[in-house]
Amino acid sequence: MVGVFNLVDFVPFLGAFDLQGLKARTRILGEKLDKALKTIINDHQQQKQDDFISTMLTEQINPNGDIMDRNCIKAITVDMIVASLDTSTALLEWALLALIKHPRVMSKLQKELERIIRMRMVEENDLPKLEYLDTVVKETLRLYLVAPMLIPRESMEDIVIDGCYIPKRSRVIVNV
Numbered sequence: 669m670v671g672v673f674n675l676v677d678f679v680p681f682l683g684a685f686d687l688q689g690l691k692a693r694t695r696i697l698g699e700k701l702d703k704a705l706k707t708i709i710n711d712h713q714q715q716k717q718d719d720f721i722s723t724m725l726t727e728q729i730n731p732n733g734d735i736m737d738r739n740c741i742k743a744i745t746v747d748m749i750v751a752s753l754d755t756s757t758a759l760l761e762w763a764l765l766a767l768i769k770h771p772r773v774m775s776k777l778q779k780e781l782e783r784i785i786r787m788r789m790v791e792e793n794d795l796p797k798l799e800y801l802d803t804v805v806k807e808t809l810r811l812y813l814v815a816p817m818l819i820p821r822e823s824m825e826d827i828v829i830d831g832c833y834i835p836k837r838s839r840v841i842v843n844v
């Protein structure tokens with residue numbers, strides 16, 4: 669649903685009519701997601717695990733006394749899933765494509781992995797030693813932008829940037 673073409677982005681007054689049925693589909697999807705998250709949180713409440721959700725459940729009240737309720741935990745979980753999954757998988761796909769198209773680089777990277785990692789899986793603390801892998805990731809991100817736009821912002825006041833007038837409450841999409 670996130671990437672779906674939405675007519676209302678271009679003709680806002682049509683929003684009230686839900687011509688494409690997007691609001692209804694989003695609500696149904698939201699209910700399904702909510703149910704799944706409820707089950708996950710309940711499971712974690714019954715049996716604590718060494719993970720992100722259990723950490724949020726145990727740190728629900730911070731030193732200022734602010735309480736992170738279940739809705740907040742659900743929102744953060746969805747935020748992390750949305751922000752991390754598509755970006756990481758897209759980067760991996762582009763990196764593999766680039767390596768297939770450049771066998772010399774692929775072979776150099778394989779040699780680095782064979783020399784430093786040998787036959788096990790790569791772990792996080794290996795990363796500083798994998799200099800060529802770091803270069804491959806950076807070059808992939810340079811060639812194939814995974815996130816060309818920032819998350820949309822709303823301008824809080826009228827402003828002129830580089831001679832361009834942006835009225836208060838505009839949706840601003842920054843091209844990075």
Ligand code: HEM
Nearest residue numbers: 747748751752753755756759809814815816817818819820
């Ligand atoms: C190649 C991988 C990734 C790229 C290119 C990427 C890129 C970005 C960009 C451009 C933003 C928007 C920043 C802004 O608008 O100011 C963002 C936000 C964010 N990213 Fe990533 N990201 C990646 C991986 C991850 C991973 C693995 C996680 C979590 C484990 C993550 C968590 C987040 C979160 C929580 C936000 C803020 C979302 C929000 O404001 O609601 N990202 N990322």
